[in-house]
Amino acid sequence: xxRINQGNHISIPMPVALVGALVDGRPNFLAVGWVSRxxxxxxxxxxxxxxxxxxxxxIIENGTFSVCFPNVAMEQVTDYCGxxxxxxxxxxxxxxxxxxxxxxxxxIAECPLNIECKLVQTVELPSNNLYIGEIVSGYSAERYLTAxxxxxxxxxxxxxxxxxxxYWRLGESVGKAWKxxxxxxxxxxxxxxxx
Amino acid sequence: xxRINQGNHISIPMPVALVGALVDGRPNFLAVGWVSRxxxxxxxxxxxxxxxxxxxxxIIENGTFSVCFPNVAMEQVTDYCGxxxxxxxxxxxxxxxxxxxxxxxxxIAECPLNIECKLVQTVELPSNNLYIGEIVSGYSAERYLTAxxxxxxxxxxxxxxxxxxxYWRLGESVGKAWKxxxxxxxxxxxxxxxx
Numbered sequence: 001x002x003r004i005n006q007g008n009h010i011s012i013p014m015p016v017a018l019v020g021a022l023v024d025g026r027p028n029f030l031a032v033g034w035v036s037r038x039x040x041x042x043x044x045x046x047x048x049x050x051x052x053x054x055x056x057x058x059i060i061e062n063g064t065f066s067v068c069f070p071n072v073a074m075e076q077v078t079d080y081c082g083x084x085x086x087x088x089x090x091x092x093x094x095x096x097x098x099x100x101x102x103x104x105x106x107x108i109a110e111c112p113l114n115i116e117c118k119l120v121q122t123v124e125l126p127s128n129n130l131y132i133g134e135i136v137s138g139y140s141a142e143r144y145l146t147a148x149x150x151x152x153x154x155x156x157x158x159x160x161x162x163x164x165x166x167y168w169r170l171g172e173s174v175g176k177a178w179k180x181x182x183x184x185x186x187x188x189x190x191x192x193x194x195x
Numbered sequence: 196x197x198r199i200n201q202g203n204h205i206s207i208p209m210p211v212a213l214v215g216a217l218v219d220g221r222p223n224f225l226a227v228g229w230v231s232r233x234x235x236x237x238x239x240x241x242x243x244x245x246x247x248x249x250x251x252x253x254i255i256e257n258g259t260f261s262v263c264f265p266n267v268a269m270e271q272v273t274d275y276c277g278x279x280x281x282x283x284x285x286x287x288x289x290x291x292x293x294x295x296x297x298x299x300x301x302x303i304a305e306c307p308l309n310i311e312c313k314l315v316q317t318v319e320l321p322s323n324n325l326y327i328g329e330i331v332s333g334y335s336a337e338r339y340l341t342a343x344x345x346x347x348x349x350x351x352x353x354x355x356x357x358x359x360x361x362y363w364r365l366g367e368s369v370g371k372a373w374k375x376x377x378x379x380x381x382x383x384x385x386x387x388x389x390x
Contacts (some may be wrong), residue, residue, distance in 0.1 A: 003293065003304075003334045006345060008238045010310055010333035012264060013352050013365055014231070015207040036209070036231035038243040039320040043203045046241070046325070048233040069207060072369050079376030080383075089383070098198065109198075115205055123318055125234040125327070130241070132320070138205035139198045150201060152356045152363070157208050159354075159365065160372055161347045167375075168347070170208055170354065171366030174267050177355055180362075181274030188275075188284070 011162035018081055019047050020066035020092075020106040021058030027092030027106035030055040031082030033160045034128075035067060043135040045117065048128045054086040059119055059131055066105040067133075069113040071156040072169050078158060079167075101136050112144040112155040206357035213276055214242050215261035215287075215301040216253030222287030222301035225250040226277030228355045229323075230262060238330040240312065243323045249281040254314055254326055261300040262328075264308040266351040267364050273353060274362075296331050307339040307350040 014033035021028060034048035045067060049056050059065045070078045081091055096109035100116045107114035117133025144154045152170060159168040209228035216223060229243035240262060244251050254260045265273045276286055291304035295311045302309035312328025339349045347365060354363040 003309075003336055004340065004343075006308075006333035006335055008330040008332055010238070010308070010330060010345070011232055012210040012212075012230070012308070013208075013347065013354060014210070017207075034232045035207070036241070036243065037206055037229045038241075038323060038325050040245060040322045042321065043205070044320060046231070046233075046243075048231065048241075050235060075370045076375050076379050079370070079372055079374070080379040081376070083373060083376045084380055113201075113205070113207070114198075121318070123316070123325075123327075125239060126237065127235045128233060130233050130318075130327075132318075132325075135203040135205060137203055138201035140201055141198055145199065148199075149358060150205070150356075152208065152359065152361070158369070159208060161345075162372075163344060164347065165372040165374070166347070166368050167370040167372060169366035169369050171364035173361050174353070174364050175270045175274070175362040177274055177357075177360040177362055178278060179274070179360070180271050181276070181278045184271050184275040185279055 009163065013168065014160045015069065016078060016158040016160045018068040018070060018078060018108060018111065019049065019055055020068055020108070021055050022062055022104050022106060023054055023058035023086060027097055028055050028058060028086035029081050029091045031078050038132060044120065044132055045115070045135060046130050046132045048130045050128050056129060062104040063119045064102040064105040065117050065119065065131065065133060066107045067115045067117065068108040068111040070158050071112050072158055074110060075158055075167055100139060107139065112140055113150060114139045204358065208363065209355045210264065211273060211353040211355045213263040213265060213273060213303060213306065214244065214250055215263055216250050217257055217299050217301060218249055218253035218281060222292055223250050223253060223281035224276050224286045226273050233327060239315065239327055240310070240330060241325050241327045243325045245323050251324060257299040258314045259297040259300040260312050260314065260326065260328060261302045262310045262312065263303040263306040265353050266307050267353055269305060270353055270362055295334060302334065307335055308345060309334045
């Protein structure tokens with residue numbers, strides 16, 4: 001099989017988020033694709049932000065930040081938040097805001113899922129800093145839930161791929177985790193027992 | 196608007212990967228959802244692995260690891276790699292393997308996108324360790340490319356959400372990044388000019 005070297009600037013389907021912080025007392029948001037859960041207990045996530053951005057100043061100032069997940073209907077305004085700097089535009093004014101337990105992590109009422117974090121560690125990398133936050137709480141409006149839990153078809157999250165710079169919607173469900181592999185596990189164990 | 200507190204164990208749509216390493220000389224793979232790009236230049240990514248797993252031993256031993264992205268057709272074998280430990284099963288034997296520049300990061304021919312990394316930093320967190328790797332190269336077979344670049348509809352990557360533990364396919368494209376926000380930027384600037 002031919003394998004073609006794709007160089008080292010590779011990205012994968014990324015959940016797009018608006019990372020929020022109070023910068024000099026003013027709510028600001030930055031569109032990011034580099035966000036992931038990183039610790040199970042206590043629950044933590046990390047966001048990797050270019051050092052030149054405006055939002056990190058607010059994360060350091062307050063020791064708090066938000067990670068707000070827009071839906072597909074918010075594609076245009078989300079993209080705008082990735083194009084224009086908070087130094088030049090009042091991005092907080094684009095949304096209905098609310099605050100949670102920390103009181104200093106601005107969250108977006110229009111986003112179907114909002115997470116507020118306390119900063120626990122900053123990892124300095126060459127061009128980006130990785131901000132690791134302990135998750136204080138997540139918030140969703142009732143219309144995005146089924147049986148009290150986030151329903152991702154209702155959330156309709158926005159995904160991003162690079163280098164084609166394309167936004168995507170979540171497609172159909174194709175299976176269940178920690179379950180569909182059990183059939184294969186049983187088959188393989190049966191085969192081994194017969195050898 | 197009512198907002199319902201979802202506690203702090205929140206996940207978002209995650210690209211599922213098989214993280215590979217040579218453990219005591221034997222290729223092993225672990226299914227993970229906590230993977231993200233973290234640095235622009237040089238390109239880096241990070242994977243967050245529970246400290247009890249078998250694969251981290253190999254990452255530390257060799258200072259290299261792979262991040263292999265399965266497609267939807269590999270859903271069952273991927274889930275299996277998240278259920279069974281490499282201490283008990285030969286997971287490397289499930290795949291056709293190949294190696295790249297590092298020579299010690301096992302990659303999976305069946306995966307439409309494989310990335311090999313050199314370990315640059317380990318961040319210790321309470322229950323997980325975050326392994327930050329510089330991306331040496333990414334590899335795709337020609338059938339997954341369009342005009343020489345990864346085509347994510349052809350790649351058909353596997354996504355995971357929690358706490359519903361559901362695998363998903365990528366849906367339809369809904370827009371272009373660093374482009375669709377420009378219309379809104381122009382409108383807002385025109386409005387401001389008129390005030």
